[in-house]
Amino acid sequence: MLKLVIVGGSSFGLTVAEIARRTKAFAVEGYIDDSPEKLPSYSASIYWGTTDSLSVKKIGSKKLFVAVGNNASRRNLIQHIISLGLESSLVTLIDPAAVLLGDVSIGLGSVVFPGAVIGPHANLSKGVVVNAHSFIGAMSDIGAFSNICPGVTVGSCTSIGENAYIGMRASIIQSLKIASNTVIGAGASVVNDIDFSGTYAGIPARQISLN
Structure with missing residues (x-):
């Protein structure tokens, strides 16, 4: 089972986490979010840090999914992850x-x-x-x-x-x-x-x- 880190810990992130679990291919390792004070209690309990903390070293063999509803923000985050050399970590x-x-x-x-x-x-x-x-x-x-x-x-x-x-x-x-x-x-x-x-x-x- 692959370890998954979700970028975005809001209600959308929680829903995506359940979809990931239902595939039986992923275990949710934690959430990355730039507004930790707004996170639901569950995602806050396994909070990993802000998007500034994203790096090849930190992610390692883990997988990433960007769970952000706003189209422009989702695009920018995915493009940022690709620019960091983490494209192979992104999943569908x-x-x-x-x-x-x-x-x-x-x-x-x-x-x-x-x-x-x-x-x-x-x-x-x-x-x-x-x-x-x-x-x-x-x-x-x-x-x-x-x-x-x-x-x-x-x-x-x-x-x-x-x-x-x-x-x-x-x-x-x-x-x-x-x-x-x-x-x-x-x-x-x-x-x-x-x-x-x-x-x-x-x-x-x-x-x-x-x-």
Whole structure:
């Protein structure tokens, strides 16, 4: 069993820890977080230090997972870990209750929550979060560091750019293209391509602000 250190000790980190345990491949060794005063009591009990303490010497043979919900912060931390020469320590986590249909590609540092369904030949880049009970259709592409929230439906052959945030229970019909850095509000229904980054909400989804 591999020893796992989780970067991010909040509620997201605790959830990721349970997914890691459910795989039966990892034992959680501790948490790294830059705001220890805000940590839940459990993660605080095995606190390892701030991100400044990350090093090849400290991590050794242990594995790392970045459990930070904010896309930009998750991207920066993963890139920082890679710059330290620790890329081989990063892992991908897939809950045993997730369903991957056929040949699915999931990038380094991504996590797939229980109840998620990913169709054949879908491609998830690195640092992607696929939350519980979401659906990603066949031959879809999800860009690096994007966050697919619980209950989202992404139609087949859809392309979502990098750093996108798709809110709870939003739906995107098949064969659309969604620009990088786009935010889709909870419950929105996307029925047309989104060519420019911004925040979109409503049924059908319309732009409500620029990012």
